[in-house]
Amino acid sequence: MIHTKYRIDMIEKVVVYIILVAVALAYIVPFIWLISGSLKSNTELFADPPVWIPAKLQWANYVTAFQQFPFLLYLRNTLYICAMAIIGGVLSNSLVAYGFSRIEWKGRDTLFIIVLATMMLPFQVTMIPLFVLFQKFGWIGSFKPLVIPAFFGNAYFIFLLRQFFIGIPKELSQSVKVDGASEFRIYWQLTLPLSLPVMITVAIFSFTRAWGDFIGPLVFLNDNKLYTLSLGIQQIMSVNDPRWTLLMAVGVSMTLPVLIIFFLLQKYFIQGITFTGIKG
Incomplete structure (x- = not known):
């Protein structure tokens, strides 16, 4: 048996x-x-049957791609947007999530449900109203429409952080309050250091969204000098006879940073997702 x-x-x-x-x-x-x-x-x-291992490695494809494609300029633009998205995403979402999880106030749960309901609205629905709004602000043709919204919260990130914050024992906050600490000090010096895994998780998500974003830069940017890598690749593809090997070289260059970041921080990423899922 x-x-x-x-x-x-x-x-x-x-x-x-x-x-x-x-x-x-x-x-x-x-x-x-x-x-x-x-x-x-x-x-x-384009050989048939497919050739998996080239007879001679064409490293010149990368050199040619970077010469014909302003890779460093677009990389700088993309990294700037990613950096601001990470800073804005971590700070704004953690602050809002702290208010939803650690502070008791009237209407908190109702407002949290409304915030979650915004997740059902895709960007395509709000794209035109946002474009009109940013146009009135004079932001079209700059990085502002891609950067500033990151400092006003994201419903999904708020949910992740709130679930994690709820799992932190309230006794820790209460013991610090006895010593006269303010809510902001508790948030900044106690809650955030204890929430490193989920903060890194939010930072990774913010980076990958900004890194691969195509619709946002396409709608709000109209100057080639401000283009991101995703828009730059689209420029190459729009040519009548695109060099597919060069496109693949640029594609590898865009994919590797995301993979490297994930492998370096996967321990914190898995902890953030796991602890968020089991706490409520």
């Missing part, structure tokens, strides 16, 4: 591993093809 149960457990584990490997390959293979394509010649890229 014990032997039969052991065999069943082993079979279940093998099935789970096979499924996980299959899912992992479904995500990894396209990225491997992207890297492979960036190092091929045009002939090898």
Whole structure:
């Protein structure tokens, strides 16, 4: 009986591993093809059957791509927007989430539900009203429409942070209040240091959203000198005869920073998501 149960457990584990490997390959293979394509010649890229390993690595594709494409300028613009999105996202969302989780006030839960309801509105719905509003402010053609909204909160990030803050024992805050600490001091010196995993999670999400954003820069930017990497790639694709190997080289350059950041901070990312999910 014990032997039969052991065999069943082993079979279940093998099935789970096979499924996980299959899912992992479904995500990894396209990225491997992207890297492979960036190092091929045009002939090898469109060969049939497909060529996975180039006969000669075409490192010149990266050099040519950066020469024909103002990569460093667009990278600087993109990093500026990402940095401001991280700063605004972490500060504004954590402050609002603290008010929803650690301070008792009338109408708090009702307002929190209204905030969550805004998650059902996609950017495409609010795009035109925002464009008209920013146009009246004189912000169109600058980074302001892409940067300043990050300092006014995001419903999803507020939810993540609130769930994490709720799990922090209130006894800690009460003991500090006895010593005369204000709510802001408790938020800044106690709550934020204890919430490092979820803060890093919000920072990662803010970075990836800003890094890969295409619609926002397309709508609000009208000067080539302010373009981001996503808009720059679209410029190359709009050419009548695009160099696909160069596009793949730029694509690899855009994908690697996100992967590197995730692998370096995955411990905190997983902790932030896990603790947020189990606390309520």
